[in-house]
Amino acid sequence: MRIIEGGGVTSPSGYQAAGIQTGIKESGAKDLALVYSTRPANAAAVYTTNKVQGAPIAIDREHLADGKARAVILNSGNANVCNGDVGLDHARRMCSSVAAELGLQTEEVLVCSTGLIGVPLPIAKIETGIPRVVAALSAEGGAAAEAIMTTDTLPKSCAVEVELESGRAVVGAMAKGAAMIAPNMATMLSVVTTDAALSSGQLQELLSQAIQRTFNCITVDGDMSTSDTVILMANGDGSGEKLGERDAECLYEGIEYACRQMAQAIARDAEGSSKLITIAVRGAATEADARQVGIAVANSSLVKTAAFGNDPNWGRILCAMGYAGVDFDPETAYVSLCGTNIYGNGAGLDFDEDKLSAAMQAEEMAIDIDLAMGKAAAEIFTCDLTYEYVRLNAEYTT
């Protein structure tokens, strides 16, 4: 696996992308992005499990019924959620406009929107912008990652090359942050592309597994948005030859790597956070158990404020482990913080508090948990809870 520096969704062959400004955002920042496969492509997607879902998700489910897609149109500044039938109509029109410009069927176009909830999409601005974003398509296409940003401070892209028995393949990705932390915003979006040849069934399987280990392992404040969507496209080999099992496994590594890079970038860039917290749980009976314990610790406001305050407070970590709903014995579990053992044998261990507190001041903080119940493991990423989080979310902005 070779990392492609500065790579993104257009690093695999046969993809173009663009990002432009259409005026959806009052700030005047870029707000419309397009990812396009110049060849037929299979595709799969995973959506939020929230009961309240944006109009684009309903349309994408329709359009992906046949497992094929050639383009994804994405806007930021407006999530097109809770807009009733008008929202569905707008989402469809975004797809049909792109299809008309690119000479595709409407069903070959997917749509994602991120930003304000409950405000009708300024569809005229978007429809005026679509011919421009199509004209701007290029194999470079870096502006696409910029045009999907909302409260992200940096665009998020990556690409990686994997060695297969059938030759090389590239996986590229772009994402925007889990901006649940921004007023009225509610979307994590990611588009992952590859030039390998996979059936849509294979794509769905690989994507679901990768998401479980990456995007589903980050949490900022436990709030799950109405629009979270990850799309995976594969445009390799129109001949219908699909990857063998071994090659699919190799490619999976690339997909998981790209998804993890995007997930970590999102946790690191969460607004109001001062540090990335990685919670590694091992010794679990199952991977699901490991994830559940890690997420309980990651979502604990007490753990997150202690992290902000550089307080090596093992009691809060143990308390969150205890209510995670997973079976373990507190007498045999171990907890360490920034590499220092702080809890074991059913009690707090001796450690140098000042030294450990100083170590916690770094930009990355590690919590390692051994449940002593089995051999499964999981890694969860989160950030601390700060004054800035409260400020950003308490400001009157509706």
Next chain:
Amino acid sequence: MRIIEGGGVTSPSGYQAAGIQTGIKESGAKDLALVYSTRPANAAAVYTTNKVQGAPIAIDREHLADGKARAVILNSGNANVCNGDVGLDHARRMCSSVAAELGLQTEEVLVCSTGLIGVPLPIAKIETGIPRVVAALSAEGGAAAEAIMTTDTLPKSCAVEVELESGRAVVGAMAKGAAMIAPNMATMLSVVTTDAALSSGQLQELLSQAIQRTFNCITVDGDMSTSDTVILMANGDGSGEKLGERDAECLYEGIEYACRQMAQAIARDAEGSSKLITIAVRGAATEADARQVGIAVANSSLVKTAAFGNDPNWGRILCAMGYAGVDFDPETAYVSLCGTNIYGNGAGLDFDEDKLSAAMQAEEMAIDIDLAMGKAAAEIFTCDLTYEYVRLNAEYTT
């Protein structure tokens, strides 16, 4: 049902209580409390479901095996959690010392501890204090509620008289706050007393139901402590005559009322909070569904920061409803805030934002949710998420 102003655990007949200072707390505040029934009493308890539990809970389970208890000894300043066998020994010694002073069996005494985790109990101070707290027992006994406070700003007590076919009965209660919000602290404690005659089986049933509708309906930050304990004692009629079904129902009203008063007082007094938020969910298919939706909204950091910022942000409320894991149709659900309808028919409703924001500045804020799925309802109590919450919990204090 008649509220007894200024009442508490000694309002029912045959109870005495006291609270003294023994030096467990560095502040010099009262830290040891005793509740005593002058007659034989049946008792039941409900404990935290956290996997990590304090030593007192293990001892109380032993001592309540026969459904009887005459006294509860409680200390604040130290939770006696994660102290291994020494912790169990200390908890037992607290019970045996009280039993010796009062001429009871050790098994007739229950114990509760609240405060720091992982620090051995200063058992010598407590054992020196026990003869003094026994000597201080009185039918007035108000200092008991004070001696169990940790970060509570006010002692919490109440009492109510209920009319039964078999005569009148009184229910009294005291509680200390869900101080999950205080550094390293982890305990909500409550003792409920009555002079009615109930079997321990009846007590367990009534208490479990009341807790489900009261203490289990408050949440400050979603963290569930290692020591939460609610004890219910009934010392009526040593003759063995128990309440009939109808009288038990009447008494239940009193128990639920007392528990709700204590639960609300805890939510109101949560450190760092600026307002009490009541989330009333109706139109649910089941009471459990109603509670689940209410708790998801109550635990949403985005809803709680919006409440702090007086931001009538229905998108965040709807989003939390959506991930609660309960079936409902966003097209038919309704949400109102401080009595103003803000969401319905699948979209935001028109309302005067300035006026509503002004209404949100009161000390109490109501969120009303109609799921339009059935007839069940539940009420959940929480508080807002403020700068002060972060400050209190981020301060270096281990």
